[in-house]
Amino acid sequence: MSDNELGTKNLEKLKGTHLDGGDQEELLMTQTECSFVFLDADGWPRGVIMSFIYDKGSVWLTAVEGRAHVKGADRDERVSVIVSSAGSGLPGRRMVALKGRVTVHRDPAVKDWFLHEFTHRIQPADPHSWRKLLDSPNRVVFEVVPEGKPTSHDQRKIPGNGRGMAAGADTGRKVGP
Template sequence: MGRIGIDDLEALQTLKLDLSEQDELFVAQTECTFVFSNAEGWPSGVIMSFVRADGAFWLTAVEGRAHVKALAGEPRVTLVVTNAGTGSPGRQMLAVRGVATVHRDRATLEWFLPKFTSRMQPADPAAFARLLDSPKRLVIEVRPVAIAVSHDSRKMPGNGRGGAAT
């Protein structure tokens, strides 16, 4: 076995994000891949925007979407967050396993919308909130139970793609 990131990419288990690095990623990124089991039992995923609060991930959808329907039968999900598009150096990823709860009550939506729209559309959060505040709008809370896997290419010598060691 050679040097990780220079001679091979086999043993990457030591290249994990620590807690502070996970938090940095969650602050930098606003999107995740929301992975769920569809009605036929197949793993499925959709890209969704999220905010974090009270130790959970909070997302929104509309009643009737496949991922919302699936949560009624199987609330276990995985959220995959990467640094793609953030401008952060290297390649980071984190897969968070969690249990989803669907909130259909007005109080949760009223708490959620200002937090969500301020993060997603800081130039005009009120306009975005008006757009999202629709009759079938709901909020999905995902409470993490485990980190399935994480990776941080900044922790490997070279650039992780066979570049020179630094």
């Protein structure tokens, strides 16, 4: 099959369908939920869905001491963060998977900075009420610094929406009210 059949007759060769740097940044700055993947005590990959912000080139999240993902991050700093465009309002299906090293911050100054940024970005209508809930004694902050090349995908680069249809074909799916 030729490369020009990508998206209409095959999805084997996805070369060139990665998210470009600016589009990765847009996804990370727009989306608010991710999958946080860590190794559990038995060495198995395990994941949780978490709210996050992207700032200073890092993914920032929060949890409470004693939870499996905090223990996992303390045990092994190697983690992954997977972000999709689902529910973000961005056009097209997009995703980026970042591998990186996590630092678990317990410093009150980091927690103070994070809670301000996090609550204002995630809950802008009433950040103060949410901050009161989150600002607990056992709260920690994760900073994931990405390393290596991310894995990403940008469906907008695939003709036919990547679902076997000719470009411009009606999917029959109702969008909106």
